[in-house]
Amino acid sequence: MAVNLYDAAYELEKVIRQSDEYKELKKMYDVVNADPSAKGLFDNFRHIQMNLQQKQMMGQEITQEEVNQAQKSVALVQQNPKIASLMQAEQRMGMIIGELNQVIMKPLEELYGKMQ
Incomplete structure (x- = not known):
């Protein structure tokens, strides 16, 4: 019997x-x-965060x-x-x-050993 990994993934999505x-x-x-006030603050925070991540990924200097600006934004949203x-x-969701x-990833780690 063939196992469909995508079926398991979609089941996990539902759960x-x-x-x-x-x-x-x-x-x-x-x-x-x-x-509206909280949404504006949060949207601005996310925008700043995404711009910095994009610059990092492209190897650009921050x-x-x-x-x-990022630190001020974090302080405001907190x-x-x-x-x-x-x-x-x-x-919490990220940790899960x-x-x-x-x-x-456990089967691949067992096969190849933990990636350092």
């Missing part, structure tokens, strides 16, 4: 969507998006001014309780995805 962690993340995301709750939920990834 993730049904998880309490995902439901909490979605709820916090909806709360932030329903508040200026001190950009670092300062002061907003709605965004802080969303970021905590994102962090990381743990799931470790489980998924």
Whole structure:
């Protein structure tokens, strides 16, 4: 009997969507998006974050001014309780995805040994 890895992946997607962690993340995301002030702060934060990641990936230098702007943006979003709750939920979901990834990668690690 052939195993379809994609069927298992889609089943995992369904289970993730049904998880309490995902439901909490979605709820916090909806709360932030329903508040124009919080949404504006969060969108600006994400924009700054993505620009810096893009520059890093392209090997471009990040200026001190950009670092300062990013730090100010982080401080602003962390002061907003709605965004802080969303970021905590994102962090929990990210940890779970990381743990799931470790489980998924286990056969390759056993075959090749842990990549250092």
